Amino acid sequence: MAKLKVKGTVIKCTIATVLTAIGQITEFSHSGAESETYDATTIDTSGAGKEYSQTGYTEGGTFDFSMFYDVDLAAHQALTDLLTTPADMVYNITFTDATPTTSAFTGAGLTFGFTGAMNDGLKADVSIKLTGLLAYST
Numbered sequence: 001m002a003k004l005k006v007k008g009t010v011i012k013c014t015i016a017t018v019l020t021a022i023g024q025i026t027e028f029s030h031s032g033a034e035s036e037t038y039d040a041t042t043i044d045t046s047g048a049g050k051e052y053s054q055t056g057y058t059e060g061g062t063f064d065f066s067m068f069y070d071v072d073l074a075a076h077q078a079l080t081d082l083l084t085t086p087a088d089m090v091y092n093i094t095f096t097d098a099t100p101t102t103s104a105f106t107g108a109g110l111t112f113g114f115t116g117a118m119n120d121g122l123k124a125d126v127s128i129k130l131t132g133l134l135a136y137s138t
Helices: 074-084
Strands: 010-015 018-021 025-030 034-039 052-059 062-068 089-094 102-115 123-130
Touching: 010 074, 018 074, 074 102
Parallel strands: none
Antiparallel strands: 010 018, 010 089, 025 062, 034 052, 062 123, 089 102, 102 123
């Protein structure tokens, strides 16, 4: 069983049909996908437990990352452009396994904020709402 290092992971976004590394990312996370259920409990259910059934849909979650923000980097500009001109964008994550494995997803929405501190560089936090699911390696 391998333990993958994060160093070397590359996260890209699509700029004019070309996947381009976003760059300067310091951490990332996927909030997790969730199979959607509904409350299927009826008044004649026996026992105290609530019953749930599958809807057949899965919520894709969000992909979040923090980065040193450079207003001149093309990929950083592409992200902020999504705020003024919303559009779906394709992203991918290439991990550091032997293959290497790439997982792709499409983002439908974006949250972007930045911070600055006297003893640190300019940083930004980005959250991307997935439309559909992350393409998991199976």
